[in-house]
Amino acid sequence: MRKNKEDTALTIERLLELARNQFTNKGYSKVNLEDVVREAGVTRGALYHHFANKQGLFRAVLETVQQEIAERVQSEAAKSDDVWEQLLLGCRGFVCAAIEERNKRIMLIDGPAVFGWEVWRAMDEQNSMRLLKEQLQLIEQQGNMQPLSVEALTHFLSGSLNESALWIAQQSNQTKSLEDTMNVITHVIHCFKC
């Protein structure tokens, strides 16, 4: 019965992917683990062998999502050499990634609720949030920024990106909403320059 390492990795992958779908569609609380394992062709035993509990499964999914988003932010920002332009591109990259159905709810809605804001923030600190803060610190060190608290600024911007993404995701004309939002962000960020 026991599988070799490749098979094992495959079941874990399948569980993660199917769980991500369910969390995306139903939201954390309405996901039935029995459904997940049935789709994956295993039983609850398998799931509880690889993950501590429902939260543990969700945590693994969330970490995947956060990493994916952070990578996209980073690769978008890398398209410019100007620190301000990098910031803008990163913001845009984040919003575009967060809009997506398979990221939105897990990352922005259920994440904070399942783990509490503090833990969720700590997790995010290692991903997109960190990138945002580091970029702002970099800019500040170069002396190009208005005299504002980088910490406060980071959370201010982070929050606006989150909510903007949720709003855009809901609009019928997402292209236009994204453009409107990017205009606001561009304008705001421009105001932070010295």
Add this chain to the structure above:
Amino acid sequence: MRKNKEDTALTIERLLELARNQFTNKGYSKVNLEDVVREAGVTRGALYHHFANKQGLFRAVLETVQQEIAERVQSEAAKSDDVWEQLLLGCRGFVCAAIEERNKRIMLIDGPAVFGWEVWRAMDEQNSMRLLKEQLQLIEQQGNMQPLSVEALTHFLSGSLNESALWIAQQSNQTKSLEDTMNVITHVIHCFKC
């Protein structure tokens, strides 16, 4: 056994207040309705008589919270005659209210998760969110604003206020964090003037 109308109103009030405490301390999912009714000195029958289910109870609590916050925002904003100053005072009022323990989690964390972002937004549309949007519309109509989408701007600002509040609430020196945040907000809002 049956109570008169005053007694009935009192049980409802007690249930709401105790539920609000529990939701504040434990978060929605970890609240046990049995605990709530025991504290209130009634049984689950009473609770299910007055509220459809756990969500219904939470909805009633959330609506109370939202209304309280909206009232504070409004009364703060009313302290000035200048539309820009009103906006700023309103933002400050919102953050100060949202920081509070008994509002924070219910309003900003569990609300969206329990109802989904769309429903939660729709509820908020009748309270603090509405005030923010109306104020921005007012300013725009007076022709004092940079050419930006009011809708996009509303969500941008709303999100930043939410996240800022959560951040401040977590800091050891809340006074300073609030001040730093208000500096950012002031700066940003200033940039929207024509």
Add this chain to the structure above:
DNA sequence: TTAACATACATACAGAATGTATGTAAATAA
């Protein structure tokens, strides 16, 4: 090479919590 052990599950069960159906006493309406 084989005995000992660890791993990857399956199965069955316990426990907690929500929600529902029903009963009942008291207030209110007719």
Add this chain to the structure above:
DNA sequence: TTATTTACATACATTCTGTATGTATGTTAA
């Protein structure tokens, strides 16, 4: 004063999560 509705209590059904245990197979060490 009778009928009806209201405000609960009680008991039960249901639905999950999580845990304890069993088992077959891969892996390792003597």
